[in-house]
Amino acid sequence: MPYYAFSAAVRYLLLVFLGSMLFACVSVTDKPPATKKPSAALPVEQPVVIADQGVADEINQLKTPRQVKNKILRLHHEDPVERAWAAYQLAKLGRGAAPAVPYLIKMLADDTPVLLSRYLGGGFHSSSDTTPAQEASRTLAKIGGPATVELVEALNSPNEKVRRLVVKSLGQIGDIKSIEILIEVLSDPSRRVRATAAIALGSYSHPIASQKLTEAFASVTPEVRVQLVYALSQINDIIAVPFLIGQFHQQDPDVRAAIALALGKLRDARALPALLAAVDDSDEIVRANAFYALSSFYTPDVIDTLIRGLDDPVQRVREAAVEALNQLTGLKLGATKQHWLSWWETQKQAMTKTKKPKNK
Numbered sequence: 001m002p003y004y005a006f007s008a009a010v011r012y013l014l015l016v017f018l019g020s021m022l023f024a025c026v027s028v029t030d031k032p033p034a035t036k037k038p039s040a041a042l043p044v045e046q047p048v049v050i051a052d053q054g055v056a057d058e059i060n061q062l063k064t065p066r067q068v069k070n071k072i073l074r075l076h077h078e079d080p081v082e083r084a085w086a087a088y089q090l091a092k093l094g095r096g097a098a099p100a101v102p103y104l105i106k107m108l109a110d111d112t113p114v115l116l117s118r119y120l121g122g123g124f125h126s127s128s129d130t131t132p133a134q135e136a137s138r139t140l141a142k143i144g145g146p147a148t149v150e151l152v153e154a155l156n157s158p159n160e161k162v163r164r165l166v167v168k169s170l171g172q173i174g175d176i177k178s179i180e181i182l183i184e185v186l187s188d189p190s191r192r193v194r195a196t197a198a199i200a201l202g203s204y205s206h207p208i209a210s211q212k213l214t215e216a217f218a219s220v221t222p223e224v225r226v227q228l229v230y231a232l233s234q235i236n237d238i239i240a241v242p243f244l245i246g247q248f249h250q251q252d253p254d255v256r257a258a259i260a261l262a263l264g265k266l267r268d269a270r271a272l273p274a275l276l277a278a279v280d281d282s283d284e285i286v287r288a289n290a291f292y293a294l295s296s297f298y299t300p301d302v303i304d305t306l307i308r309g310l311d312d313p314v315q316r317v318r319e320a321a322v323e324a325l326n327q328l329t330g331l332k333l334g335a336t337k338q339h340w341l342s343w344w345e346t347q348k349q350a351m352t353k354t355k356k357p358k359n360k
Contacts, residue, residue, distance in 0.1 A: 171200025
């Protein structure tokens with residue numbers, strides 16, 4: 001075959017091959033793109049249905065996310081367990097649950113006993129034996145500042161349990177502005193509400209709290225003063241000790257008894273002379289409380305005083321002296337004075353022998 005004929009044949013074959021490759025590329029390029037399978041849509045939380053349509057409409061109009069609205073709606077569920085659980089869930093949102101405040105306030109009257117055992121776990125810290133009201137109180141405390149105004153208004157409730165839970169929430173929030181309000185609550189007609197207010201005031205670790213409590217002391221009844229003394233002992237502020245010592249001999253027996261216990265709890269050495277003198281008080285409860293308080297101080301004078309207390313004519317006072325001796329020494333020698341005197345003489349001799357002589 002001539003050379004030119006061979007070359008032409010080769011060129012023809014190359015053109016055919018390149019043409020077929022180009023056609024294949026065009027065919028692939030012209031194929032319509034594969035359609036993607038639609039992704040599964042995220043589930044949308046369905047609105048909670050409640051019986052009171054008016055309340056439902058009101059809640060649905062709130063400017064807050066649907067999930068929050070549904071939890072607020074669930075506060076009105078016919079099942080008390082669901083109501084309590086909804087309050088607990090709202091607590092996790094903190095201030096984000098502020099739109100729920102008025103509904104949680106109303107829920108403070110719902111003292112239906114419930115067991116949340118089916119919801120236990122997953123970080124649930126509340127008691128399984130609870131009520132919707134208790135869960136609402138905890139949630140209001142978690143919400144904090146945004147709940148304070150409506151909580152204060154709820155102190156006017158005729159329901160004692162509501163007022164007590166309101167006071168508890170205010171104390172847990174710990175806003176300094178609430179201190180004077182809680183001091184006023186110490187005059188509440190309910191003893192339980194007053195006691196809760198005293199506990200709430202005792203949770204304020206702030207000098208203003210001690211100042212306000214001491215300022216209110218002279219203007220309240222002796223019964224309320226007992227609550228103020230308790231609150232001062234809980235705050236454990238250094239100004240409480242001299243104030244309580246100064247008030248001791250001016251007060252009624254109930255207040256003196258409370259002050260004696262408070263001074264023991266505060267464990268301040270400045271209170272020791274007052275407590276040593278209080279064991280000779282004319283009131284037996286004051287004397288007993290003074291002996292209990294002395295168990296916070298281990299000194300020779302205290303041991304001598306406690307042993308002398310075993311001669312008190314009142315049994316409850318003698319029992320207080322024995323208990324204080326037991327706690328201070330770790331011994332249990334009973335109520336017989338001679339047993340304690342024998343031990344104490346031996347103890348003092350041992351202390352004298354181990355005492356180093358002074359350098360001349």
